[in-house]
Amino acid sequence: MKSRNVTILAAFAAALMSSAAFAETTELTIYTAIEAEDLARYAETFTKSHPDIKLNFVRDSTGVVTAKLLAEKDNPQADVIWGLAATSLLVLKTEGMLEPYAPKGVELLKPKFVDKDTPPAWVGMDAWAASICFNTVEGKKLGLIEPTSWKDLTKPEYKGHIVMPNPASSGTGFLDVSSWLQLFGEKDGWAYMDALHQNIDAYTHSGSKPCKMAASGETVIGISFEFRAAKSKKEGAPLDIVIPSEGIGWDMEASAIVAGTKNLEAAKTLLDWSISKQANEMYNVGYAVLAMPNVAKPVEFLPADIESKMIDNDFEWAANHRKAILDEWTKRYDAKSEPKS
Incomplete structure (x- = not known):
């Protein structure tokens, strides 16, 4: 018992x-x-x-x-x-x-x-930085030369072949826009985006989606970030990863x-x-x-000196001007944004 x-x-x-x-x-x-x-x-x-x-x-x-x-x-x-x-x-x-x-x-x-x-x-x-995903197969079919700079993306031959993230919904999109305003100055930065907008097919609500679209051939050029680009290339996508010559925004x-x-x-x-x-x-x-x-x-497929390509990003400025930047961007370009899910 x-x-x-x-x-x-x-x-x-x-x-x-x-x-x-x-x-x-x-x-x-x-x-x-x-x-x-x-x-x-x-x-x-x-x-x-x-x-x-x-x-x-x-x-x-x-x-x-x-x-x-x-x-x-x-x-x-x-x-x-x-x-x-x-x-x-x-x-x-x-x-x-x-x-x-x-x-x-x-x-x-x-x-x-x-x-x-x-x-x-x-x-x-960790840091993630902007990059351009270029589909070499689709680019060759269309006779498009691979861009080497941000300014290249405003060339008329790229019209309708570029996808980038919406900065209001994507952190990658916001680092792109805020970095262009820092790189080119406010006046020239908006002028650059006006010209780029003419070539944009759509603005996505995900930072990785433009690169995924380029990887699958849905578009030729996806403005995205370097991690997604390297991952897609490692999975076998016919991509070249372009680090624009002016420098890259990052967060x-x-x-x-x-x-x-x-x-x-x-x-x-x-x-x-x-x-x-x-x-x-x-x-x-x-x-x-x-x-x-x-x-x-x-990281495989990324340049070993990628940190040196990152601009001297003023995070305080970007944060303090975030609402004004997004309001202006939305007013100018939101008509090409994909529907929100």
Whole structure:
């Protein structure tokens, strides 16, 4: 009888421990614009080390996520923002929506990947940069010479053969537009986009879609970003990856804690991991430029010196002028945008 009682007590204790472990699980709601296939890898690795934290993702393009966060300002639904454009996070910071936090090891990151305040309101992960995806097969059929610069894209022979992202919905689109305004100046930047618009077939609501369209032959030229270009080329697409001679706009994937979260300690744990060497090594599968120095290895099909091609992007300027830029762009060019899904 004693043995049976011991067995029952042991089973009861095990059940209590299991119940306690379940009760201690913290759920984080995470808003993100990370590419879906990468998000799955990152989440799986994090969860192995932190099984007590369950990650629930709300994923969309940069502009959509940013708009959602701003709409929820007075009633935040997210705990953490993991992988959103730094220009978007600067807007949210101005609105007082971010909880400052210095993740463990933040001092090891490149200074430009860390918010200037102490403690920082956000921290960077990796950088993505503009590039042109040129379908060599379709280009040859049409007798089109491969462009080498942004200005080349305004040549009349490219009319109807270019697709680019809408900056209001795509972070890649916004880095294109804001970088052209910085590269060429405001007056000449809008004049450039006026000329480019004549050749645009459509504006998509995804930064990766123009390159995917070029990869499949739906268009000849897709203005996109270097990670998607390298991935499509690796998958066998007949693409040349063009890094325009004037230099390329860029933004960084960055993360932050949403002010007012009820799960602050779990949120800090995720941010700690998001800047770790392990995380940076995972980011390097697709991204050539990382927040942590001396970790990145060359990405196949991308130039080893791609970081040197990135312009001196003024993130503060881009963030402060974001609404005005998008309003003007929408007024001028939105008629060619794809319908929103």
